[in-house]
Amino acid sequence: MVQSHFRVVYDGPAVADGEMDVAQLASSLLALGKLIENVDAIATGEPGRVRVKVQSDLTRGSFDVGLAISFADHAWQAVTAWAMTPSGAGTISLLGLLGFNVKDGAKGVIQAVRWLNGRRVAQRTQLRDGNTTLIADDGEALTVPDQVARLIDDPTVRQPLERFTEPLREDGVEEIRFEAERGKAAERITQSEAPAFTAAAGAAPTSTSRFPATYQIKRLYFERGKKWRLSNGSQTIMAAIEDEAFWRAVEVSEVSFSSSDYLVCMVRMDQWLTPAGLKTEFTIEHVDKHIPAPRQTGFDV
Structure with a gap:
């Protein structure tokens, strides 16, 4: 050999x-x-x-x-x-x-x-x-x-x-x-x-759907184009955020985020039927609301 x-x-x-x-x-x-x-x-x-x-x-x-x-x-x-x-x-x-x-x-x-x-x-x-x-x-x-x-x-x-x-x-x-x-x-x-x-790069999706949803932030990036890891409690997705108003607010420090915060948003789900099977991608089109994660408080005993 x-x-x-x-x-x-x-x-x-x-x-x-x-x-x-x-x-x-x-x-x-x-x-x-x-x-x-x-x-x-x-x-x-x-x-x-x-x-x-x-x-x-x-x-x-x-x-x-x-x-x-x-x-x-x-x-x-x-x-x-x-x-x-x-x-x-x-x-x-x-x-x-x-x-x-x-x-x-x-x-x-x-x-x-x-x-x-x-x-x-x-x-x-x-x-x-x-x-x-x-x-x-x-x-x-x-x-x-x-x-x-x-x-x-x-x-x-x-x-x-x-x-x-x-x-x-x-x-x-x-x-x-x-x-x-x-x-x-x-x-x-x-x-x-x-x-x-990606094998489906450049191809038009075979189906597209939009739906409102609330996701908990699991991992976030303050760089446009990078995908955030989000969870709705039963499913974890990777999604890029396209909302220009959201990014402008981030860039001027009008809002701050941390892992475990929540986003109420409009989600687009694109799907492609490829020779390898069904491929699905998620995109956050609009962030309607940011909900900080509940903070634990101490109690007097």
Whole structure:
């Protein structure tokens, strides 16, 4: 077997002590393994050639996971040959095709999906040099290898990519880095970029509903775009707040919040029916009332 190694680093407040939710990490790593295997199978037409193994390597202040991609010796020769053919021009390795270790402005799956950021590809122009120019629905263009242009539309690529980046849509993980050498990031995906990597990004919801509700604040962020963790007592959701009046009041310190306070608000629930199943997102459209959490008081005995 021939192996190629790289590191995945999950970083942020939730992992400052080298700790991370086991279920969250396991789901993300399983999805990364499936992503790598699927991309290789699509690119080469030979499923089952690649296996991804985890090598435990923890560093205080972040959660580092070493990964080894293993190829059978004859398969490695096939990868090299594929990379040298016109259809593989612009990629010298599987990691480059994924976008984990691109150099000199090259574009892999990660860079193309980030660039799209939920936009629809309105037009494709295949070039003679093995590349394809993608034109988004707003007219912006990006040129990528032909393989990348096909991969970003494939559900077996986009679905595991979404699951792999799921920790960025939860509390406490602010970025995921890819390192060929410890401490030298070849690429990174940040929390603010996470929405671009959802499989349904850019697609219109299959259904939308609005309803009034009261939620208790479980975790809050005073940065626009970040999702608050809210609970109605039976369900916990992650929701961004779109209310401009609310944010203006926060920015001039007219109101102050703390965990366990309550918000009476209008909630929008968007749902998408994707190849991976039903996807649901919540948004607070308007905050009608802020109720401070009841404070315990002492009693004279």
